Amino acid sequence: MEYKEVLVYSNVKVQDDIYVLSLEIEDDVRAGQFYMLKAWEEEPILARPISVHSSENGIVKFAYQVKGRGTKILSSLKAEDKVYVLGPVGNGLYTEKFKGKIALISGGIGIAPMLQIAKGLEGEVDLYAGFNKSPYLIDEFKKYCKNIHIASERDTAYYRGFITEIFNPFEYNIVICCGPEPMMKRVVDMCKIYATPVYVLMENKMACGVGACLGCTCNTKEGKKRVCVDGPVFKGTDVVFSA
Amino acid sequence: MWFSVLNVKFCGVDFKNPVLVASGTFGFGVEYDGIIDITRLGGLITKGLTLNKKEGNEGVRIHEVRGGMLNSIGLQNPGIDEFIEKHLQRMKEFKVPIIVNLGGSSIEDYVKGAEILDKTEIDMIELNISCPNVKEGGMNFGIKSSIAKEVVNRVREVTKKPIMVKLSPNAEDIVDMAVKCVEAGADAISLVNTFKGMAVDIYKRKPVFNNIFAGYSGPAIKPIALRMVYEVSKAVDVPVCGLGGIVDYKDAIEFIMAGAYLIQIGTANFINPRASIEIIEGIEKFMIEQNIKSLDEIRGII
Numbered sequence: 001m002e003y004k005e006v007l008v009y010s011n012v013k014v015q016d017d018i019y020v021l022s023l024e025i026e027d028d029v030r031a032g033q034f035y036m037l038k039a040w041e042e043e044p045i046l047a048r049p050i051s052v053h054s055s056e057n058g059i060v061k062f063a064y065q066v067k068g069r070g071t072k073i074l075s076s077l078k079a080e081d082k083v084y085v086l087g088p089v090g091n092g093l094y095t096e097k098f099k100g101k102i103a104l105i106s107g108g109i110g111i112a113p114m115l116q117i118a119k120g121l122e123g124e125v126d127l128y129a130g131f132n133k134s135p136y137l138i139d140e141f142k143k144y145c146k147n148i149h150i151a152s153e154r155d156t157a158y159y160r161g162f163i164t165e166i167f168n169p170f171e172y173n174i175v176i177c178c179g180p181e182p183m184m185k186r187v188v189d190m191c192k193i194y195a196t197p198v199y200v201l202m203e204n205k206m207a208c209g210v211g212a213c214l215g216c217t218c219n220t221k222e223g224k225k226r227v228c229v230d231g232p233v234f235k236g237t238d239v240v241f242s243a
Numbered sequence: 244m245w246f247s248v249l250n251v252k253f254c255g256v257d258f259k260n261p262v263l264v265a266s267g268t269f270g271f272g273v274e275y276d277g278i279i280d281i282t283r284l285g286g287l288i289t290k291g292l293t294l295n296k297k298e299g300n301e302g303v304r305i306h307e308v309r310g311g312m313l314n315s316i317g318l319q320n321p322g323i324d325e326f327i328e329k330h331l332q333r334m335k336e337f338k339v340p341i342i343v344n345l346g347g348s349s350i351e352d353y354v355k356g357a358e359i360l361d362k363t364e365i366d367m368i369e370l371n372i373s374c375p376n377v378k379e380g381g382m383n384f385g386i387k388s389s390i391a392k393e394v395v396n397r398v399r400e401v402t403k404k405p406i407m408v409k410l411s412p413n414a415e416d417i418v419d420m421a422v423k424c425v426e427a428g429a430d431a432i433s434l435v436n437t438f439k440g441m442a443v444d445i446y447k448r449k450p451v452f453n454n455i456f457a458g459y460s461g462p463a464i465k466p467i468a469l470r471m472v473y474e475v476s477k478a479v480d481v482p483v484c485g486l487g488g489i490v491d492y493k494d495a496i497e498f499i500m501a502g503a504y505l506i507q508i509g510t511a512n513f514i515n516p517r518a519s520i521e522i523i524e525g526i527e528k529f530m531i532e533q534n535i536k537s538l539d540e541i542r543g544i545i
Contacts, residue, residue, distance in 0.1 A: 003278050003516045045461055045514045046307050086278070086516060207305050207312060207513040210278060212270035214290070214319045215305035224298055224319060229274075242301075 008081040015136045017066040029055040030092030031116040032233045036209035038084040051113040063112040095120030100173030107179020118144035130163030169196040188236035198236035202227045254405035254430045260285040265509035266344035271330040286340040294356045296322035302453035311461020315452045340366040361402040373411030373436035385411030388423040399428030407431035421475040433484035435468045461510045464488040476502025492525025502543040
């Protein structure tokens with residue numbers, strides 16, 4: 001892991017408060033890893049943990065939703081602007097090990113890390129993406145996924161409801177999930193019924209991003225684990241969800 | 244080599260420069276290995292350790308606010324035995340002085356912890372009587388100087404390691420607290436720990452933290468921390484280690500001029516992982532520019 005200054009290649013608004021930031025970073029990145037990003041000096045004080053959307057040819061892309069002060073500044077970045085990055089952070093997924101039929105399940109901006117995961121998988125991959133309103137970032141998945149299922153709570157062009165209502169773990173050898181905790185808990189519970197292996201990508205507020213501050217812990221069967229370096233990928237059945 | 248001008252002798256321990264990393268912001272050092280050159284630091288202070296392993300607090304643990312951050316980690320740590328077994332040797336490899344931050348929720352815990360640490364190769368104990376996030380026992384050792392005095396007294400009896408007592412800015416009277424700790428046998432004083440603060444989640448209409456209160460740190464607290472370091476340095480005849488909101492070398496030099504022998508970098512490690520190294524380089528450059536041959540020339544100058 002390295003702390004360095006890099007340049008913005010592009011920063012594209014995808015929809016409403018969803019953006020894709022491309023940075024000039026020449027790192028070997030594993031799917032599921034993230035970076036601590038900081039594009040300011042004084043305020044806010046902390047970097048923001050943002051997962052890798054995709055990485056190739058010296059460009060690392062980050063898909064993010066504007067939530068607060070930090071992501072708002074990120075959304076205003078232009079090509080050639082400087083960004084401080086610390087990373088890549090986290091265990092990530094060794095996608096090359098996964099075989100068979102694989103389901104990727106995302107809720108909202110939880111779709112962000114799924115693209116790099118889909119790209120690394122060799123088996124047959126289906127995406128199940130749930131959104132609050134209209135879907136985003138779907139197009140690029142068409143290259144890597146056999147079937148794409150979309151649910152939306154408000155956009156009537158898609159299945160109306162939660163994505164978990166149209167997903168059956170019985171059909172899959174492996175499930176990988178990222179989204180709000182209640183959704184991930186539901187997916188893990190569903191997978192338990194069929195003993196389908198399930199991985200979840202956790203998120204939390206972070207101060208250091210290197211495992212030192214213990215601010216981002218989550219509860220697991222083996223006690224508290226740091227989302228930043230012990231995760232963000234955990235076996236779903238190991239996590240004790242608070243939701 | 245100008246490097247030698249940064250030397251500080253503190254409680255009999257040689258520090259090659261006055262810049263340490265504060266407890267809880269640097270883990271056991273290894274977390275930052277490869278990100279910065281840890282061997283360049285003045286010294287390492289461990290994450291707060293307790294006699295027995297602690298899982299720490301539930302719920303939100305960190306919350307950023309303007310000028311800093313609130314934390315409520317709750318002294319999560321592996322316990323002293325596991326620290327000695329798994330982390331101490333690795334820390335020693337950085338070849339800088341190792342200070343163990345020792346916390347506790349009863350006097351007996353502090354005493355037993357210090358007894359064990361006395362037999363190890365650590366250089367110093369930083370007695371943490373000021374963690375605002377742990378409240379078992381209903382006693383907060385950092386608030387009342389009479390209680391603090393007893394803890395220091397009892398720990399003094401069981402160890403020959405230098406004891407640096409870390410004070411809370413929430414103490415009833417910080418100067419009296421420092422004086423009482425020195426009377427009880429403290430070899431040094433470090434201050435300040437975090438300020439007791441809170442935040443409200445207006446959508447949930449609840450406190451952000453399960454414990455309601457949390458420790459406030461970061462650049463916003465610097466002027467108050469500096470004032471306290473200044474007051475305490477004047478009042479005690481043991482060396483003082485200053486911390487609280489130090490972000491750059493100018494902040495660090497202010498603390499030194501206010502009387503600090505050593506300084507600690509805390510929240511700034513999160514703002515910029517290279518902060519401690521940049522501060523060391525900044526102090527050195529300042530000394531060269533100002534033709535200062537030794538920190539003795541400027542320490543406590545005001």
